[in-house]
Amino acid sequence: MELKDLFQSKVSVFQADLKTKEEVINFLVDKLSVEKMITNKKTFKDAILKRESEASTGMGDQIGIPHAINNVVKEPCIAFVSLKSPIDWQSLDNKPVDLIFMIATNDEKGEAHLAALADLSKYLMKPEIQTALRKAKSFKALQSAFENKVEIKKIEVKQGKYDVVGITACPTGIAHTYLAEEKLIEYSTELGLSVKIETQGRRGTENRLTQEEVDSAKVVILAHDKNIQGMSRFGGKQIIDTTTKDAIFNGKKLIEEFGKTDKTIIAKAYKSNDDEGSDDFSLKKFAQVKGNLLAGVSRMLPFVVAGGIILGIGFLIDFAAGNGNAGGDFGTISPVAGWFSAIGKTGIMLMVPILAGYIAYTIVGPQGLMPGFIAGVYADGLGGFAYSSKPGGWSGMWSILFPLNDKGETIIPMQSGFIGAMVGAYAAALIVFGLTLAFRRFKKSFHGIRDIVLIPVLSLLGISLTMFVLNIPLGYAMYGIQQFLKLLAEHNLLILLGAILGLMMCADMGGPINKIAYVTGTLSVSGGLGDNPLITVTMAAAMAAGMVPPIGIALCTLLFRNAWTTKEKDSAKANWLMGAFFISEGAIPFMVTDPKRIATSAMVGGTITGLMVGGFKITLGAPHGGIAVFPLLKSGLVDLTSGAAIGLGVGLYILSIIVGVTTMVLILGFWKTHDIKKGKFVIAN
Template sequence: MELKDLFKKEISFFNKDLKSKEEVISFLSEELLKNNFINSKEDFEKAVYKRESEGSTGVGDGIAIPHVLNPTVKNSAIGFVKLKNKIDWQSLDDQPVDLVFMIMTNGKDGNEHLSALADLSGYLMKADVQSTLRNSKNVNEIKNVLTKDTKVEKKENSTKGYDLIGITACPTGIAHTYMAAEKLEEYAKQKGYTAKIETQGRRGIENRLTADDIENAKVIIFAHDKALEGLSRFNGKQVIDTSTKEAIFKGPQLIEKFEKGENLKTIKAASDEGEGSGELTLRKFLDIKGNLLGGLSRMLPFVVAGGIILGIAFLIDFAAGNGDAKGNFGVTSPVAGWFAAIGKTSMTMMVPIFGAYIAYSIVGSQGLMPGMIAGLFSTNVMNFAYGDPKVSWSGLFARLLPENIRGMESGFIGAIFGGYLAALLVFGWSKAMNKFPKSLTGVRDIVFIPVISLLSISLCMFAINIPLGYLMRSIQDGIQWLAANNLLVLASVLAGFMMCVDMGGPINKIAYALGNLSIVQGLITDPNATGYDQQTIIMASAMIAGMVPPIMIALCTVIFPKVWTIKDRDAAKANWLMGACFVSEGAIPFMVKDPKRVAVSAMIGGTIVGIIIGLGKVTLLASHGGVFVFALLSSKLVDSSTSLTGASIGTGIGITLTALIIACFISASVLGFWRMLDIKRGVLVLDSTNGVKDSINAKLLKLKNNPKEKTNNEEKILKLQSKLSSYEEYESNLKLKNIEYLKNLEEKRQKKVQRKTNK
């Protein structure tokens, strides 16, 4: 389908007198519903506002391109409105809008939505096209200009090459990629230059620059908001390195700067042709948040999907009344086991994927393999290195270690360090081999660097696990001493606290391992010793405390919705099931984004659980299962014998539920109030909308479009408009506070640097 075919007479409007962005969206949504392009006006508007909350679609030059990919769309199309008077759209150039293109698709037609947006973004940057559109009176005139402008003009390349070349790329690979390319070509033409711009967008690399293009260019501009591919082609060349926004609006100034030799950057990239690794620089190591989120975004589906499917396995066995001798659910029924295998496999890949993509975000594809190996050695999921040495292909590393520290894990914290170490090793070996002859660069990238990186990261992880193993053994010995000295309450508190420190990391694993040891009487081995029959208090404390972090997150997003983004609240819904199933890892994505507040709040809850479980002398004979093994809880306050009675089970469940509810509520409150306070102080900034403005706008639109009870609606509209105005003022104040906070931080940093310099 050609772009012009997406424009329809029924949804193309000229010289419409609409006063605001909200009126335009409402008007177009109504017309789309009336003409059978969408199923639900409300769902469509929500999708539009959700996209607007992620960044304005006002692209500049008086043009807005809102776009929707949503199941409510019946037929892909582009709605068009030429406004009688310009309106505010919070555009990138801060100028009002008079041309609005609404692209919509349901995603069933492949990349049609993305291709249409990319095509629009490119040709709408041309001044003559904009002029024609503003003078158009019907849809046929729009189609004519589209038919004319979507024809690809052949760029004849002379032996002298092009005067100006460049590469453009944006995170989504859609609008700004092609807008920046079109604008750079336009600015070059104004200067009398020939130009060729490579785009690295959603449709892949187009208009690729050749070695001759690069060699003969007079001006080179990189306009990008993400890492570029194939930079080794430019090694030794000086370029202007900037953003797509700068290229779109300040292209002439960029060309002048290049000609004057200002702000030029010399490219020194590793050979990365086609690999997507971009330039290797130490600067990428400093973007800690970006690197962690790079790993987190790839890890999250493994956690959420795996945790939910594992919960299904528990539910199946629980509903069938199954469970093994120790009360473990999800492993008895063959059907439940099938689901459990899927869930466990997905979740065991969580840490390796995390380590792999931390390394990838720093050094590109060369970091994937060593980063993943670091994650595998952190979790011991394959047993080759740290399993049972008695099995021929198991525990091959463990044979080199003292028996008392074999099989220790570092969890996702090990993956973080491992991912960074892997990236650093790849960076170092790449720099060390940078001067290989060209004939050997392929062998270097495919053989030498991967082999040496694999050996290096394996040695590093082996070394890390040795001190970690001794640390875990020391803590284990300490808890055994507490149990032996009738101080199991303290052991319970410590276990609850440790379970919430790193939620799947080494400290969490220590507490959980101790709980498992208590079930098999491995903490106190003498049946006549004090605390022998109560040592599974540690298992009860560990499991109930492990349920706190995900439930705390889910509860906090309900009680304090304004301090979380819409995406966070959606992601947190899965944590109800994860928490109920004792899958602590559901809280990890939130802790990575907000480590201090989430971890401290969870540790408070874990400590509360430990205190109540310890004082209530609640024991547990199952090592996993969450709420599905509550029937195996027992309180030694009621019955100190080793058997389970109705009274001891009922009391144990009651104390446990009390502990869980109190801990989750207090932790959620601490987290919510802490985030609220820091948001008001400007210390914490949400990375996307929290939905307040979206909700008010949706209510306003609904009232404006409801002809019934007009008088009452007008009063409600005024109240909502006042509320919207107040919230926008509140947001503006938050931005000012954040700027002040960042300014103070920078002043403190500079003072610190100055003090060091004076010394």
Template sequence: MKITDLLKATGIELNPNVKTKSEAIDKLVDLMSLTGNLRDKDAYKKAVLERESLSTTGIGEGIAIPHAKTTAVKNAGLSAIVLKDGIDFDSLDGEPAKLFFLIAAPEGENNLHLDVLARLSTILMDTDFKNKLINAKSKEEFLSLIDSKENDKIKEQNNKEQKSGYRVLAVTACPTGIAHTFMAAESLENKAKEMGVSIKVETNGSGGAKNVLTKEEIKNCECIIVAADKKVEMARFDGKRVIQTKVANGIHKSEELINKATNGTAPIYHHEGGASEEGQDSGEKEGIGRQIYKHLMNGVSHMLPFVIGGGILIALAFLLDDYSIDPSKFGSNTPLAAFFKNVGGTAFGFMLPILAGFIAMSIADRPALAVGFVGGALANAGGSGFLGALLAGFISGYLVLGLKKVFDKLPASLEGLKPVLLYPFFGILLIGFIIVIIVNPPVSGLNNAINGFLAGMGSSSKILLGALLGGMMAIDMGGPFNKAAYVFGTASLASGQFDIMAAVMAGGMVPPLAIALCTTFFKNKFTKRERQSGITNYIMGLSFITEGAIPFAAADPIRVIPSCIVGSAVAGAVSMAFGCGLRAPHGGIFVLPVISNPLGYAIAIVAGAVVGMILLAILKKRVEE
């Protein structure tokens, strides 16, 4: 959409009788009303003034662009006035404003007002063009000048992108693909815009890859930033300068990453394990622990949809069944319950093979997928469960890497047989022997011992375990501690320890909720912007998206993190004390009906959130605005 699509002659007035900022806003709102874009003129004006109270829209250089996004707007639009002599508009540079544009955007227009604002600001930076607008003799000339300038700018941008594309490309990905993925993308995009660097970011989220990088873009870019905690497709970057780092660095170190991407110091990436230029890895040096974590998270991220979908369906089966018919067949007594339990159980049964398969694939690429899948299935059937599947995934991956080295010595004419015959045959044969003969006997014995220990834990011990796991969920809010507790919780589902998963999710829901409550009831501890952001944390917390607390934790870690840890520990402990059980590893408040003892679980979450809120309110200092 172009500026001239939104600005009409009826919304323009040249040199009206306006002497003050208030009169200028009144005139602009009146013109906007004349265009027919408003549902409620008074409500829109109130929204404009509220936006103005946050910070002046007098951007300097004689320009002011007030704006508002509200339900009082029917259709997106612009109005404009010119005051040759200028007026005081509280502009950032203290100079009088002469050229005024008012933007109206309806709710749900995907930040249309920000797009128009950015385009207006860009073309108005041309002093000659700005002066031509101020001296325009008619509305028609005013519109013609804008249309011509915008067309030139679009043509210039198109030519630039056709010639060079984007300077920097990026890929962001986290294990669950819910929060970190998109926060890192936004941080990189905002910082690149601030630095004047063209960038395109591909997000590998829970809904699949979006804004996918093209071959041409990869060919023409200077460097690719891969900020990911799980496996992403890397073969396409062979021969390019690549920075590989954690997704958290994409959020917190975006400027550092973009500087490295544009100064020519990033190493060249070679796929299939080749050494990178200057003997470095492609990006920061990854330790063994980091590599293991990354492979594990790739398996967990692919496993979650099966566990979540299957777990909720199984939980519904118990919710809909009649226990009194046959207690020994509870969950399958009625046809409807049996249907849910059968479908859910089938999905749940893929949990361990998928986990092992995608861990293996992360290590040795596609040839290892089948080997890991079979290894996970054998571990599941042999009683070694989650631990056995973990071992099967890692063993399968490194086994296939070994097979690749062995088969590298074969003639080139047999290259096509490797992925379809040699890797699957020898890989599955060897992993079958390893899992059935070597892994299953001791690991199944260890599993039985662990399950027996957990089942035999007294109530006080379980409360301590719940507090520990709940607290871990708040330590780094999506980092290794959080993921360790979460993986332990999902592993407990396979062994029937549903109370552990309940404590883990309760602990993960508390940090955003505690912050949201604190911003609501202790407003003087937060800035206006923080209070506005706090509202979204209600949704994040109720949806079990712990990462909603990250911006607050990053801004004030000394006070926020300890408060959240204590609150989460309380929630985990109370959940255990009430004997709450959860068969699905996600869902937040939306799966409350299928949680055993839902009232007790709600009390646990409220208790943890309130404790976290009170501690945070005590620790936070009063904000002077």
């Protein structure tokens, strides 16, 4: 795709009589809406205004480039208007503008349009093109101005060593990133210096600087308005660390006076990490909570999706083989089903440790991966070495330190689930951070011992002690909740019990509260809550409510498409299968990124579903399986031994799930849409 192909005649206007910045933005957004290039005018305008509030899009030379990346954009394009009289745009050079290019993109059309947009800044910097654009009175003249390729003249590089190197990066990675790059190249060329500029824009890292190129450069300029990756390359070297605005307007002076003014500083000796880790080893990374959680979720997601789908296949095979009444062994009776179930369980089993490991990794780099992963293992009780229901020998070596019943079984649940994993990940990162600072004065000859032995060993001991302490209060709290639910079940308060279980199943979707509700359900199946035939309403309510969050998210991404990112819509497709087979964990990645809206809507939907299941007295004799065990459902509204009990049970159960899912979808969808329109929530694809 060429740059001129992003312009369209129906959204290109010449010599318009507009007086203010607000008028121009409204005018161009209206044009895009009328021509159906955007599906929601309010959402797109809010995104434009949000970008304007972050930093001026007036690039100088009387040119403004307002821009937004949003999924309401149907087709990437550039809306253009030239003005009769220049207007104030709070430009970087404080000059009014008369040429405005509104970039509308959605990141769904691949790299071609991003490459074209990157060229826009390079074209607009040329005086001859600016003149042609101001004279243009037709769409053909506009296109003609962008038909000729812009040649970038550079000084020849000698022996692969550049005189000037740098990195440019801006928040959206579209305009200022490439504008600063172009200006630094232009200034360097004017001074007779060879130059290479790395850009960290919307297309990722381009023209990446090697360590050798950085080491041999005479001038190093980092022009950025956001954190940049790969800072370890500059540790201990002279650099100018500044903004894109400074590079655009004062770049020549920065180059000429490099090393002579107080703008030249010595870069920190950053820890070497790849682009996913943090090169900025400081406490500031701990405050970037959402980014840290997203990093963990992105690594956890494949385990959830792949494991959940394959586990569902195991359930399907066992159901087809007639093993739907296998109780707790459902999914393992048929050898073929068991083969698939083992794969699925293994994938899901690693979900929580991976989440914790990569949260810690994002904060403090590779040294955080091991203690973070271990925190997740303790939080989820993985392996059974530390926690086990029946400790002894190599099993439950921590559990044995706590009260046991007369059968030698632990009576206190010690797992804190993914909530404990997230807290543990931060604890692990803090431990690594503290140890690194404590050992920072080690001589270089001892760095190997420090990094390979001391920090790993001490961080493992530190996070183990932390999680041992952290899981104690959570364990007692969960034990108390379980006993309360058992009391409700024993007194046949089925409607209340169903509502509470429904709420708990959706509170943390696979976390400790969810697990308490689920374990209570399984106790009813195994007889642990008494012999009353209606007691398995507990299991039915827990399973129905647990199906609500993943199915609700999947449906919401279809009915409220503009309220979700492209990545979320793709990931949610797997939730149909996971929800159908009662794998609540499919909702966790979504809840972590938007806990307020998703958790609240899911809890409302789950509570309604649980209440209906309790009210309809629906029983279930299997502890898992989702739709595969629906034939085992019965309703106590009629004689449980009759055939009508099964038919009524299945029908009312499906109705309960539909009502709960619908409730969740409507609350979540309208809530997100409302907040998007009000600017309280921004969808950034």
